[in-house]
Amino acid sequence: MSAEVIYGRELANDLRERMRQEVSKLSEQGVHPNLTVIIVGEDPASLSYVRGKERASQKIGMQSNLIELPESTSHQELLDLVDSLNHNQDVHGILVQLPLPEHINEDEVIEAISPKKDVDGFHPISIGRMMAGKETFLPCTPLGILTMLDEKGIEIEGKHAVVLGRSRIVGKPIGQMLLNRNATVTYCHSKTNQVDDILRQADILIVAVGKPSFIEADQIKEGAVVIDVGVNRLEDGTLTGDVDFESALEKASYITPVPRGVGPMTITMLLHNTIKAAKQIHSVE
Numbered sequence: 694m695s696a697e698v699i700y701g702r703e704l705a706n707d708l709r710e711r712m713r714q715e716v717s718k719l720s721e722q723g724v725h726p727n728l729t730v731i732i733v734g735e736d737p738a739s740l741s742y743v744r745g746k747e748r749a750s751q752k753i754g755m756q757s758n759l760i761e762l763p764e765s766t767s768h769q770e771l772l773d774l775v776d777s778l779n780h781n782q783d784v785h786g787i788l789v790q791l792p793l794p795e796h797i798n799e800d801e802v803i804e805a806i807s808p809k810k811d812v813d814g815f816h817p818i819s820i821g822r823m824m825a826g827k828e829t830f831l832p833c834t835p836l837g838i839l840t841m842l843d844e845k846g847i848e849i850e851g852k853h854a855v856v857l858g859r860s861r862i863v864g865k866p867i868g869q870m871l872l873n874r875n876a877t878v879t880y881c882h883s884k885t886n887q888v889d890d891i892l893r894q895a896d897i898l899i900v901a902v903g904k905p906s907f908i909e910a911d912q913i914k915e916g917a918v919v920i921d922v923g924v925n926r927l928e929d930g931t932l933t934g935d936v937d938f939e940s941a942l943e944k945a946s947y948i949t950p951v952p953r954g955v956g957p958m959t960i961t962m963l964l965h966n967t968i969k970a971a972k973q974i975h976s977v978e
């Protein structure tokens with residue numbers, strides 16, 4: 694078998710074109726969706742992601758503010774900034790780029806963001822609503838993954854989905870979101886026993902561990918759908934996923950590449966959530 698490769702980049706481009714039209718319609722109604730992104734410090738990867746978010750927003754005609762703060766910014770200064778953005782009527786989406794420097798308490802900062810503007814979907818209220826299966830902002834990477842599966846017509850209900858990784862951004866929420874769609878979900882992590890036996894049972898395998906080529910073909914069930922969320926920069930500067938793409942290609946039915954797979958969908962879903970926030974705040978359709 695040779696898997697079909699799911700290119701998130703292509704789907705992201707189609708979706709962003711539709712969003713561009715939506716933003717233009719909203720502007721005619723006097724609503725100008727605004728995404729404000731805060732970055733603290735100068736981590737090169739994070740800087741590149743936030744600039745990507747700014748570019749993507751501007752390309753679809755959305756207003757975007759990028760606030761770059763020095764590493765020395767205090768916890769209180771960041772909380773005060775978030776508070777002022779919560780009260781700023783012109784701002785619809787607030788995103789604080791993670792990770793934050795160690796002296797800042799990430800949880801407190803996330804909890805300070807108004808749930809109405811929580812376009813990352815990381816606020817405990819958003820997470821709680823997601824767990825209850827209620828309408829809310831869903832975290833961008835998992836939402837991008839579900840959108841890719843749906844776009845390909847891949848059945849989720851009744852399937853055994855195995856999630857390797859339990860991060861706040863990807864692992865935990867994607868498992869819950871697949872459960873909400875009636876998949877049978879198993880989480881695996883660094884302390885899981887006999888992990889390979891579990892991985893080989895996966896109809897849908899989500900890998901988000903941040904270790905280059907961690908998963909090889911012999912850990913994958915024949916015909917599985919393999920979603921690679923890893924973004925690992927190698928010493929030679931190339932980017933690779935958590936899955937050994939070439940060998941997995943022969944075993945899977947569908948597979949996402951790195952780059953051009955899940956990554957571009959993350960930013961696309963952020964734009965989607967910001968448009969949704971603007972519509973909700975202004976009560977327009």
Ligand SMILES: Nc1nc2c(c(=O)[nH]1)N[C@@H](CN(C=O)c1ccc(C(=O)N[C@@H](CCC(=O)O)C(=O)O)cc1)CN2
Binds near residue numbers: 791
């Ligand atoms: N507040 C948040 N912080 C972080 C998030 C998040 O969703 N919200 N996710 C990650 C980083 N991230 C977005 O912020 C992100 C990672 C990767 C990509 C992406 O498009 N990857 C490309 C390759 C890009 C490259 O060449 O480096 C791909 O996979 O094709 C987008 C966004 C952590 N922090």
